[in-house]
Amino acid sequence: MNSFFLLLLLLVIGVVTAVGLCGYAFGTIAGHGVRRASRPARLRFLAALTGAGAAALYTWGALHVLGGDIAAGDGGAGSAPIRPCLEAGGPERGARTLRTSVSVIPIRLVCHTSTGERYTAAVPGYVNPAVAVLSLSGAVLAVGAGYAGELDARRNKAS
Template identity: 40%
Template sequence: MLEFFVLVAVVLAGLVAAPVLFILGTVVLVRSSSDAGPSGGLRGVALLSAGGAAAAYLWGALHLLGAVLTTDDSGTDAFPIQPCREGGMARAETVVDHSVSFLPLRFTCELRAGGGYTVAVPGYVNPAVGVLGLAAVACGILAGAAGERSDRKRSPAP
């Protein structure tokens, strides 16, 4: 049940963070077009990359939330749990438990014989979050370095 509340909080945060980061990134890019230095453009790209990472994570969290919502169903069609049926009924009948991971986003169906398989979250989500997140960090670091370098050039030496 805790997984559900955490996922709802993550989805709500993502619904706010992704658009805000996209808007801020766009504003910074537009304003930096008149600036001679590269730091403003890099800051804008960093914010847009962070917005993309937040949007990709949100997309995966929505898939994960859907899977978690269907695991608590009860009744005649409750076993095997619905998300684990994506791996085929033969394999789903050997599922004994499931687990949810938030980093990386993953819904794992655990098998009786050991091991497990992942379902629900599209395979492209975690790599997209990783690449966009790294791009945001790299551009942010480069923007800071470029801004510091341009500040040194502008200030006169004592």
């Protein structure tokens, strides 16, 4: 039940972050105008947009993990073997699954078997690599925006 509240918190934070970064991105570009925006403003726009994409995808993965965690914790009829693990690992591995745990970075539901094997379930395979690429791209673009802004400030000071 601990992971349930953590995942709900991650969902709320992810949605707020994605919406906030989208608002910042479009506010930045709209304040200057698309065609008149400086290079730093365009880079800030792209950095915020890629950050929003990373937050949205991470939230999507957290939603999958939350669904898998709820299904794994359901103690009703048909709860053994654990359904998300059965779907991900097949009938043989799913039948040996004893418990699940939640990993936050990268976002995943981990199934633990009686033989000590661990495998992931519930999160689509594209989520974590896409979050990593978008996060790294956003960070590079943000650093580039700062560098471009510094170069523009030095050019304006020298003129």
